[in-house]
Amino acid sequence: MVSAQKRAHPKAGRMAATLAAICLLLAGGFVFGQGAYLTAKAEIAQVLLAKAWTRAQDGETAPTPWPWADTWPVARLSVPSLGERAIVLAEGGGEALAFGPAHLAVSPAPGDAGTSIIAAHRDTHFAFLRDVEPGDEVIVERADGERIAFRVTHTQIVHAERSGIQPAGGPARLALVTCWPFGSLTPGPLRYVVWAEKIMTDHPDAGFELALNSGTG
Amino acid sequence: MTSSRTRNAAGSQAWLGLMIAIAAFAATIFLWSEAQADTLDPATPEGMVRLSEVNEGALLLKTVEAGVYVPAPLVATDIALDISGPVVRATITQRFENPSEAWVEGTYVFPMPEDAGVDRLRMQIGERFIEGEIHERQQARQIYERARAAGQRASLLEQERPNMFTTSVANIGPGETIIVQIEYQDVARLRDGTFEVRAPLAITPRYIPQDVGYQLASTGSISRSSVPDAHRITPPIMHPDSEPGEGLRLPVTIRANLDAGFELGPVASRFHATYVEHTAPGQATVRLADGPIPADRDFVLTWRPANETAPSAALFTETVGDETYLLAQILPPAQLGADTPRRPRETIFVIDNSGSMAGESMRQAREALIFALERLEPTDRFNVIRFDNTMEQVFPDAVDASAVNLATAIGFVRRLDAEGGTEMLPALVAALNDSRPDETGRVRQVVFLTDGAIGNEQQLFEAIDVGLGRSRLFPVGIGSAPNTYFMSRAARAGRGTFTHIGQISDVAEVMEKLFTALERPVMTELDALFPRDALAEIWPAPLPDLYYGEPVVMTARLQSTEGVMLVEGELAGETWREQLSLANTRPASGIATLFGRNRIRSIEETRFQGAYQDTIDAGVLRTALEFSLVSRLTSLVAVDVTPARPVADPLVQRDIPVMAPDGWDLEAVSDDRIDPVQHAALDTALIDQLRPGRDPNAQAVDENGVPLPATATPREMMMWLGALMMLIALFWLIANRERRLW
Numbered sequence: 001m002v003s004a005q006k007r008a009h010p011k012a013g014r015m016a017a018t019l020a021a022i023c024l025l026l027a028g029g030f031v032f033g034q035g036a037y038l039t040a041k042a043e044i045a046q047v048l049l050a051k052a053w054t055r056a057q058d059g060e061t062a063p064t065p066w067p068w069a070d071t072w073p074v075a076r077l078s079v080p081s082l083g084e085r086a087i088v089l090a091e092g093g094g095e096a097l098a099f100g101p102a103h104l105a106v107s108p109a110p111g112d113a114g115t116s117i118i119a120a121h122r123d124t125h126f127a128f129l130r131d132v133e134p135g136d137e138v139i140v141e142r143a144d145g146e147r148i149a150f151r152v153t154h155t156q157i158v159h160a161e162r163s164g165i166q167p168a169g170g171p172a173r174l175a176l177v178t179c180w181p182f183g184s185l186t187p188g189p190l191r192y193v194v195w196a197e198k199i200m201t202d203h204p205d206a207g208f209e210l211a212l213n214s215g216t217g
Numbered sequence: 218m219t220s221s222r223t224r225n226a227a228g229s230q231a232w233l234g235l236m237i238a239i240a241a242f243a244a245t246i247f248l249w250s251e252a253q254a255d256t257l258d259p260a261t262p263e264g265m266v267r268l269s270e271v272n273e274g275a276l277l278l279k280t281v282e283a284g285v286y287v288p289a290p291l292v293a294t295d296i297a298l299d300i301s302g303p304v305v306r307a308t309i310t311q312r313f314e315n316p317s318e319a320w321v322e323g324t325y326v327f328p329m330p331e332d333a334g335v336d337r338l339r340m341q342i343g344e345r346f347i348e349g350e351i352h353e354r355q356q357a358r359q360i361y362e363r364a365r366a367a368g369q370r371a372s373l374l375e376q377e378r379p380n381m382f383t384t385s386v387a388n389i390g391p392g393e394t395i396i397v398q399i400e401y402q403d404v405a406r407l408r409d410g411t412f413e414v415r416a417p418l419a420i421t422p423r424y425i426p427q428d429v430g431y432q433l434a435s436t437g438s439i440s441r442s443s444v445p446d447a448h449r450i451t452p453p454i455m456h457p458d459s460e461p462g463e464g465l466r467l468p469v470t471i472r473a474n475l476d477a478g479f480e481l482g483p484v485a486s487r488f489h490a491t492y493v494e495h496t497a498p499g500q501a502t503v504r505l506a507d508g509p510i511p512a513d514r515d516f517v518l519t520w521r522p523a524n525e526t527a528p529s530a531a532l533f534t535e536t537v538g539d540e541t542y543l544l545a546q547i548l549p550p551a552q553l554g555a556d557t558p559r560r561p562r563e564t565i566f567v568i569d570n571s572g573s574m575a576g577e578s579m580r581q582a583r584e585a586l587i588f589a590l591e592r593l594e595p596t597d598r599f600n601v602i603r604f605d606n607t608m609e610q611v612f613p614d615a616v617d618a619s620a621v622n623l624a625t626a627i628g629f630v631r632r633l634d635a636e637g638g639t640e641m642l643p644a645l646v647a648a649l650n651d652s653r654p655d656e657t658g659r660v661r662q663v664v665f666l667t668d669g670a671i672g673n674e675q676q677l678f679e680a681i682d683v684g685l686g687r688s689r690l691f692p693v694g695i696g697s698a699p700n701t702y703f704m705s706r707a708a709r710a711g712r713g714t715f716t717h718i719g720q721i722s723d724v725a726e727v728m729e730k731l732f733t734a735l736e737r738p739v740m741t742e743l744d745a746l747f748p749r750d751a752l753a754e755i756w757p758a759p760l761p762d763l764y765y766g767e768p769v770v771m772t773a774r775l776q777s778t779e780g781v782m783l784v785e786g787e788l789a790g791e792t793w794r795e796q797l798s799l800a801n802t803r804p805a806s807g808i809a810t811l812f813g814r815n816r817i818r819s820i821e822e823t824r825f826q827g828a829y830q831d832t833i834d835a836g837v838l839r840t841a842l843e844f845s846l847v848s849r850l851t852s853l854v855a856v857d858v859t860p861a862r863p864v865a866d867p868l869v870q871r872d873i874p875v876m877a878p879d880g881w882d883l884e885a886v887s888d889d890r891i892d893p894v895q896h897a898a899l900d901t902a903l904i905d906q907l908r909p910g911r912d913p914n915a916q917a918v919d920e921n922g923v924p925l926p927a928t929a930t931p932r933e934m935m936m937w938l939g940a941l942m943m944l945i946a947l948f949w950l951i952a953n954r955e956r957r958l959w
Contacts, residue, residue, distance in 0.1 A: 018950065021946045021949045021950045021953065022946070022950075024943075024949070025942075025946035025947065025950070028939045028941070028943035028944075028945075028946055029943060030939070031936075031939035031942060032939025032940055034939070035931070035934070035935030035937075035939055036936060038935075039932055042932075097928065102926075104923065104926070106923055117923060119925060119926050119928050120928060121928050121929060121930050122929055123933050160925045160926075160927070163924065165922040166923075177928060179929035185933060185934035185937070186931075186934065187927055188929070191925045
């Protein structure tokens with residue numbers, strides 16, 4: 001009796017332990033998978049968006065990158081000094097941010113009078129904002145072919161609900177928004193804003209590359 | 218001892234592991250939901266919802282604020298057709314359901330048979346019915362708007378096109394249903410011995426031509442000189458993918474009571490499954506076999522007499538006050554002119570390959586055109602023109618229908634793809650451009666295959682009237698919901714006849730019939746003669762030419778019903794005459810309405826003969842008010858005197874998106890981002906919220922500035938945590954395994 005019980009116990013314990021370990025493994029896999037899925041979404045979307053972007057440049061209005069998308073590319077943003085570039089999406093039903101930087105619909109188009117707001121996740125598309133410094137150039141190419149150069153003036157940390165950003169009025173400015181602090185693992189109410197002001201507008205065939213080089217050099 | 222300690226250790230380890238696993242699982246769920254909601258922002262404006270708050274199959278309209286939606290009213294439609302002989306009395310019942318928490322004004326654009334005589338509007342609230350009154354359009358709108366502002370329930374029925382109407386219903390309370398009933402009078406179309414009645418359910422989205430580029434109107438901000446009312450005829454369209462998966466957003470039920478007046482042969486619906494019950498000789502009831510149908514394809518009911526020798530003439534009268542109105546439908550004998558030799562022809566085929574035709578429609582059009590080309594004989598001449606927002610002719614001028622030329626044309630047609638806008642005018646002008654106007658030995662026919670998805674009908678009618686010459690125009694309607702108003706009026710203006718292809722399997726049969734009509738001689742010089750002093754007025758006047766298989770249809774106002782009327786016409790050099798006794802007519806209701814409607818239509822069409830706009834307007838208005846008909850200048854309005862909405866509560870305006878017609882390919886229509894759009898509301902703050910405007914001044918931004926979206930994902934944390942969990946689990950598994958080895 002006793003010996004039988006003694007034999008049965010460690011076996012059951014080991015089985016429970018193995019089961020628990022497998023559960024933990026699966027749960028860990030699931031959690032990791034969720035994280036990896038967000039990463040993949042962010043990375044793969046930019047590839048698909050590149051195609052939709054060329055369609056946008058060809059004059060198509062609102063070219064959705066995939067048929068069920070509720071967003072479409074409106075501009076391409078690059079920071080030549082850091083070698084970073086990303087395709088900016090129209091802010092649609094709130095899904096846009098998962099795929100790329102989103103241009104907030106309440107704000108004017110980049111380059112138009114007023115403050116154009118572009119937001120993105122701090123851990124993916126706008127991770128590079130931490131390295132952006134005043135004086136850096138930010139280039140925005142719009143679907144209509146205009147390329148606008150902005151120069152970063154200053155950076156700022158604001159509360160999400162009281163950003164103080166007024167989109168209407170004033171000169172053409174750009175506000176690049178992401179979460180603050182960088183590297184934090186949990187969401188918070190603070191936002192990091194990179195302010196830039198327009199320095200020139202040009203069409204690609206008007207020798208803009210030159211101006212671009214002098215700016216970065 | 219050792220073994221027992223091991224056992225205990227293993228047991229507690231197992232428990233610890235289980236707890237970690239459960240905790241990890243809970244954390245996963247939490248993080249997952251966080252990830253889903255990582256862009257939410259806390260404040261939702263009143264009357265609007267977030268996707269996460271919706272738990273039923275409601276239709277949602279986007280607002281300017283990302284992720285915030287408004288539920289749209291739902292419209293269920295019931296159509297009852299009472300058919301007596303060729304006379305159709307239809308009752309459309311629309312149930313407006315407001316699923317939202319706000320007071321709502323619903324606007325629903327819906328199709329009607331072209332030139333239907335709409336003469337009644339009733340609004341049902343609970344047990345009460347409120348009867349609509351006919352007023353001049355502007356006046357009706359003012360009455361409606363006053364009632365709307367005062368919080369009274371009101372409904373307004375306006376005509377946008379003779380086959381497109383708008384119902385507006387103001388002050389539908391939260392969760393409330395308002396029923397609007399519309400009645401109209403119509404005549405079944407007789408063609409080749411088959412009666413056909415059409416209940417249009419879908420609207421083919423209209424293309425609005427523009428000076429630069431093109432676009433399918435959808436945003437309500439378009440104002441183009443060619444189509445000044447563009448915003449009124451372009452309701453938002455729901456993308457088929459966005460329609461609720463279960464149940465119908467715009468369900469339609471249809472039933473028909475048919476009293477044919479002769480022994481009935483086959484009764485059938487062309488595109489929908491129906492139950493037909495023959496209740497008595499000559500009578501039948503029809504209902505849908507599979508329950509409600511979606512509003513994406515027209516309902517067409519056809520019936521024929523059991524024996525082909527059924528009487529070829531039908532006369533109906535209605536007496537209203539001291540006036541008697543007559544409806545006559547007389548079918549000339551089929552063998553008339555059958556042995557006339559076929560005359561050589563010059564046929565110009567015009568095919569619409571604009572984006573609206575993409576999919577099923579384009580296949581139908583291609584098939585039909587190839588069928589038609591193969592029917593040509595070597596003595597004929599032909600040309601093929603295709604158009605979208607550009608235009609192309611296969612040959613610079615009409616060429617002989619030689620085998621080589623036909624092969625070239627057929628090859629061209631096979632390669633056609635549907636894309637681009639619908640710039641119909643240049644193609645129409647090119648087709649009517651006759652390089653040999655004096656060649657009398659040949660008939661010149663223009664066969665025009667299109668879905669008529671255009672908004673500039675007026676310009677096209679004018680072009681037909683100016684350029685027709687000896688040509689005759691034969692529009693062929695393609696698709697599940699062609700613009701029949703455009704087709705039939707273009708056919709009348711072009712002195713041809715209108716044919717409709719509804720599905721690909723009908724192509725051969727329908728085109729065969731059209732070609733028989735094209736090849737048979739036309740009956741001209743039609744006239745109806747009445748006894749002295751019997752006739753007061755007859756419409757249409759003059760009677761149009763008749764193609765093979767078509768009946769003479771006319772309405773008249775009579776001063777006496779004694780004696781006989783004589784109908785005569787010329788066909789291939791012979792005179793056809795038929796005598797009908799006026800005393801021998803069947804009484805029917807609604808004939809007066811049909812007469813009024815015909816008079817309005819005929820007056821409207823005098824525009825093409827150069828009548829002054831003022832004269833036309835005066836005539837239309839007088840007739841519409843006399844017969845209580847909705848027209849271009851008159852609307853029906855019903856107002857409940859009891860106020861319902863507390864004036865302090867805001868009212869939200871919602872356009873109810875129409876369904877994309879069946880077989881329609883929205884992707885192929887350029888610039889097709891048809892986001893559901895809503896405009897106008899009494900509360901200006903709410904208007905700003907609802908209008909998806911670009912204008913930053915229109916946004917409600919306070920001194921706190923723009924609220925910024927969440928821009929962090931738990932991505933890194935999840936990956937770290939997941940990796941850690943897997944690592945622990947692996948470690949543990951290995952440890953367990955090693956202990957077993959010991």
